[in-house]
Amino acid sequence: MSAEAPPPLQLRAVTAGYDRRAPVVRDVSFTLAPGEAAGLLGPSGCGKSTLARVAALLHRPDAGEVLLDGERVRGWRHRAPRAQRTAFGVVFQQPRLAADPRLTLAALVAEPLRATGRRAEAPARTEELAALVGLTPDLLARRPHEVSDGQLQRACLARALALRPRILVCDEMTAMLDASTTAALVAAVEDYRRTSGAALLAVGHDRTLLERWCDRTVGWHELAPAVKSAPGG
Amino acid sequence: MTDRTERTEPASPTGPTDRGAGTGAPLLALDRMSVRFRMPRGRYVPAVTDVSLTLDPGECVALVGESGCGKSVLASALLGLLPENAETAGAAHLGELELLGADETELARRVRGRRAGLIPQSPAAHLTPVRTVRSQLTEVVRELTDTPRRELRAAAEAAAERAAFPADHLDRYPHELSGGLAQRAATALALVGGPPLLLADEPTTGLDRDLVERTVDELRRQVDDGHGLLMITHDLAAAERIADRVAVMYAGRIVELADAAAFFGAPGPRHPYARGLLDALPERGFTPIPGLPPELGALPPGCAFAPRCTYATAACAAVPALTAGVACHHPAPAADAVPPRPREPRRTGPRQPLKQRTGEPGPPQQPESADVR
Ligand code: SF4
Numbered sequence: 382m383s384a385e386a387p388p389p390l391q392l393r394a395v396t397a398g399y400d401r402r403a404p405v406v407r408d409v410s411f412t413l414a415p416g417e418a419a420g421l422l423g424p425s426g427c428g429k430s431t432l433a434r435v436a437a438l439l440h441r442p443d444a445g446e447v448l449l450d451g452e453r454v455r456g457w458r459h460r461a462p463r464a465q466r467t468a469f470g471v472v473f474q475q476p477r478l479a480a481d482p483r484l485t486l487a488a489l490v491a492e493p494l495r496a497t498g499r500r501a502e503a504p505a506r507t508e509e510l511a512a513l514v515g516l517t518p519d520l521l522a523r524r525p526h527e528v529s530d531g532q533l534q535r536a537c538l539a540r541a542l543a544l545r546p547r548i549l550v551c552d553e554m555t556a557m558l559d560a561s562t563t564a565a566l567v568a569a570v571e572d573y574r575r576t577s578g579a580a581l582l583a584v585g586h587d588r589t590l591l592e593r594w595c596d597r598t599v600g601w602h603e604l605a606p607a608v609k610s611a612p613g614g
Numbered sequence: 615m616t617d618r619t620e621r622t623e624p625a626s627p628t629g630p631t632d633r634g635a636g637t638g639a640p641l642l643a644l645d646r647m648s649v650r651f652r653m654p655r656g657r658y659v660p661a662v663t664d665v666s667l668t669l670d671p672g673e674c675v676a677l678v679g680e681s682g683c684g685k686s687v688l689a690s691a692l693l694g695l696l697p698e699n700a701e702t703a704g705a706a707h708l709g710e711l712e713l714l715g716a717d718e719t720e721l722a723r724r725v726r727g728r729r730a731g732l733i734p735q736s737p738a739a740h741l742t743p744v745r746t747v748r749s750q751l752t753e754v755v756r757e758l759t760d761t762p763r764r765e766l767r768a769a770a771e772a773a774a775e776r777a778a779f780p781a782d783h784l785d786r787y788p789h790e791l792s793g794g795l796a797q798r799a800a801t802a803l804a805l806v807g808g809p810p811l812l813l814a815d816e817p818t819t820g821l822d823r824d825l826v827e828r829t830v831d832e833l834r835r836q837v838d839d840g841h842g843l844l845m846i847t848h849d850l851a852a853a854e855r856i857a858d859r860v861a862v863m864y865a866g867r868i869v870e871l872a873d874a875a876a877f878f879g880a881p882g883p884r885h886p887y888a889r890g891l892l893d894a895l896p897e898r899g900f901t902p903i904p905g906l907p908p909e910l911g912a913l914p915p916g917c918a919f920a921p922r923c924t925y926a927t928a929a930c931a932a933v934p935a936l937t938a939g940v941a942c943h944h945p946a947p948a949a950d951a952v953p954p955r956p957r958e959p960r961r962t963g964p965r966q967p968l969k970q971r972t973g974e975p976g977p978p979q980q981p982e983s984a985d986v987r
Contacts, residue, residue, distance in 0.1 A: 424822045425793065474820070515906060529682040532906070556820050559680045559848035560894040565902035586822040593896040 387451030388412045389468075389548050389580045390436060395445035397435050398428070404443055406432045409604045413548065418574065418581040420591030423601030430552050432604075433584045437471045437550045467497065470541030470579075474553035476533035480525045486536040487511075487521040493543040510539035514569045531562035538566055542573050549574070552584045567594050639709075640668035641842040642692075642811055646704035647714065649684075649691050653699070659911040661687040663866045664704070666936070671810060674834065674843040676853035676874070678891070679863035680907050685846045686735075688863075689813050692844075693732055694721035708811060727758050731804030733797075733814040733833070740800050741788040747774070747799045748784040751806065758807035777802035778832055794825040801832065812836060814845040818852045830856045850895060854878045862888045865908055865918035869941045884945040887919045917943070 390413040398404035405428030413419055423429040434440035435447065441457040448454065449465050456462065473479045480489055490510055491503035511521055514535040525533050534554065541549065549570060555563040571594075574581060585591050591598045649662040661684040669675050677685045690696050692706055692713055706713040708729055716725065726732070734740040742750055751770040755761055761769045771781055779798040788796055797817060804812060814833060818826040830852050837843045837856075847853055853860055853874070860877045862870040862885060870877075870885040883889045890903035905922040908914060914921055916931040923930070929943040938948070 424824075425820075517906065520906075529680075531681055560850055560891055561680060561903045563902075564894040564896070564900050567900070568902055587896075588823065590896045593900055 386415050387448070388414055389450055390582070391448040391451075392432070392436060393446045393448070395432065395435055395442045395447065397431050397440060397442040397445075399431075401443055404428075406435065406442070408445070410445075411436075411599070411604060413580050413582055416574070416578050416580055417597070418571075418583065418595040420595035420598035421582060421584045421601065421604070422586065422588055422591050422598050423584075424586055427601045429584050429601050433471075433550050433552045433582065436582060437469045437548075438466055439471070463497070467493070467544045468547045469550060470544070470546035470548070471550045472534070472538050472541045472552065472554045474556045476530055476537045476557075477525065479537055480533055482525050485522055485524055486516065486528065486533070489525075489536050490516075490521070490539040490543060492540055497544065506543060507539075510542055513542070513572060514539045515565055531558050534558060534562070534566065535569075538569060545577060547577075547579050549579055549581045550584070551581065553586070554583070555590070556585065556587075563590070641671045641673075641708070642667075642669040642844065643707045644668070644704070645707070647688070647691070647706050648703040649687050649696065650701050650703075651697070651699050652701060653911070657911070658701075660866055660913070661700075661910055662691065665863075665868050667861060667868065667871065669811070669842040669844055671842050672837060672840050673859070674837045674845060674857050675859045675861055676857035677844060677846045677861045677863055678848065678850060678853050680891075681848060682907060682910070683863045684866035684910065685863050686815055689732075689815050689844070689846050692813060693726055693730060694718060727754070727804075727809065728807040729809050730811040730813060731807065731809035733801050733804045733812060733817050735816040735819055741796060741803075743788050746785050746787055747779070747791070747802075750799075751784070751802060754803050754806045773806050774799075774802050776805050793821050794828060797821070797825075797829050798832065801836075805836065810841060812841050812843045814843060814847075816847055816849075817845065818847065818849050823851075826852050827855060850878075850892065862891070865913055866910055867918070867941060868936060869919070871936065871939045881946070881948065884940045884948065885919075885942045886923050886925050886944075889946070890922075 392409060392411045395406055395409050396404045397406040409432060411421075411432075421429050421432070431440060435442050438447070438454060438457050438461045446453055449468060454461065454465060481492075484492070487507055490507050491500075494500060494503045494506060507521070511518070516532065516535050516539065520528055520532055528536075534557075538554070551570065555566055558566070570581065573579065581595070583591060583595055588598070644665050644667045647662060647665045648660065650658045650660045653659055665688065667675065677688065679685050687696070691700070691702055692708075694713065694716065696702070702714040704714065708725070711720075711725070711729070713721070713725065741747070748770055751773050752766050755766055755769045755773060759769065771784065774781060774784055777798045779795065779802050783791065783795060788799070791799065812833075817833065818829055821829060826849065833843060833845065834856050843856075845853070845856060857874040860870070860872055860874050861868050862883070864887050870883060870888045872883065877883055877888070878892070883892055887903070893899035893901055894903060903922055908918055908921070917923070917926070917934055920926040920930045925944045927944065932943075934941045934943050
């Protein structure tokens with residue numbers, strides 16, 4: 382990575398939340414360096430998930446700006462230009478809430494390819510991704526209710542990688558999972574990052590995990606000293 | 615059922631005599647307990663196979679394993695909460711009462727809440743959303759105890775206090791509670807009937823680490839008060855913090871049953887799967903066990919761990935029996951198999967290579983942690 386390359390992701394003085402009068406994220410700035418794995422550590426309910434959603438262009442901030450490769454982001458969600466949206470791969474805590482129950486895991490993994498008109502690539506890419514995250518052909522043929530949380534989360538990670546994102550955002554990706562599945566999913570992310578050079582923002586509450594996984598781990602309070610934990614966790 | 619509200623100490627002499635305290639008999643005794651599910655076309659899925667285990671009053675056994683290993687089915691079976699198509703075998707004695715053969719009326723009237731309390735996985739979902747914590751506690755106190763009407767309020771408050779649920783939050787609704795407080799509310803409900811046996815099903819899932827520790831310490835307090843606690847969890851750190859003994863479950867069987875201090879410290883686990891599980895922790899090797907756990911409906915013959923095991927030999931084609939606490943043909947010796955392992959200093963040197971693929975169970979792979987075995 383050349384030293385002059387702009388950071389893949391930069392948040393400047395972001396304020397965001399679901400109630401303008403009580404934003405959970407207040408005046409937060411954060412920069413993700415090229416190829417870097419950054420951990421964002423905080424208790425649940427502190428606003429770190431909201432920040433992750435802003436960073437992944439899934440939630441429009443009330444104030445502040447987000448720069449993607451140095452370029453200012455102007456639209457969020459479907460208003461974001463496709464090239465910006467597809468720069469991200471996002472994995473959430475609860476795979477059940479993030480997976481269409483009607484789809485087989487294979488269809489789930491290939492969803493982003495179909496949505497971007499790259500259906501033809503789907504079979505080969507799905508196979509590749511399944512190998513990366515450790516899903517067997519038998520599991521790929523099943524629907525979410527027929528697999529465990531860990532297996533479904535593997536599929537959600539594969540889906541997040543389908544379009545070869547340059548930035549991965551993992552929001553409490555392994556909070557519900559056992560130690561071996563956690564280590565396996567992190568290994569899959571790191572495999573992907575090693576071959577792609579993608580940067581990572583891993584959001585979580587487990588210090589031991591983030592410090593082991595990431596190049597650098599920042600505490601939420603260091604980023605947002607003014608913000609108190611929201612009540613109600 | 616008298617004096618329920620008076621009795622807050624299950625181990626006190628006024629506690630039920632039928633749980634065997636004082637006679638040396640365990641509180642809970644599972645004897646070759648099995649559960650299988652009848653599937654279409656005459657197929658069966660074995661979820662729990664031949665589990666033998668005892669639990670004493672004042673003891674905590676942590677039942678650990680990956681999701682889908684059968685550990686939650688075991689808890690459901692003990693409470694009579696299995697679906698219609700389940701069949702059980704063997705025995706599970708809670709005092710003189712055999713749970714697997716007990717009918718629903720008996721379980722509802724005598725067991726659930728009174729002799730066995732469930733601390734559920736997602737307390738927020740377990741609590742009734744439209745009623746305050748006070749209203750739910752009061753109802754359970756009325757249901758399970760003979761508290762006179764005018765004392766119900768005080769009894770509900772006492773119940774909250776036993777689980778360290780703050781009195782000034784009693785009038786809140788479940789959605790107004792943090793995860794930790796919802797967990798305490800659920801624990802308070804489980805304790806109302808003074809059950810000698812507590813079953814906790816993944817009580818710490820999704821909680822922050824300090825909340826995990828608080829929850830676990832509060833549960834330990836119940837154990838120290840004389841409750842027997844069977845805690846089902848995939849959280850090894852929580853298990854280490856609370857348990858006297860650890861039972862490791864794999865593919866429906868207990869593969870290792872060990873003293874917690876020996877298991878988490880020296881000499882460490884003896885079963886290859888249990889060793890792999892510990893070595894997956896980020897504070898240890900952070901190395902996943904290769905492959906995936908088998909489907910309970912399609913178990914390999916012989917040792918179910920063989921497709922993922924680096925130590926498998928021809929002998930492993932036969933299912934190993936649980937002998938001296940381990941079900942393996944090639945267990946690590948009981949002592950000095952794994953040298954006491956210094957916790958790896960964080961962030962020194964290059965990170966652990968993470969190249970372990972987790973594809974289908976292939977030929978045994980050299981574990982990256984081989985150097986520490
Ligand atoms: S019985 Fe054999 S295959 Fe099974 S865990 Fe022991 S060594 Fe491995």
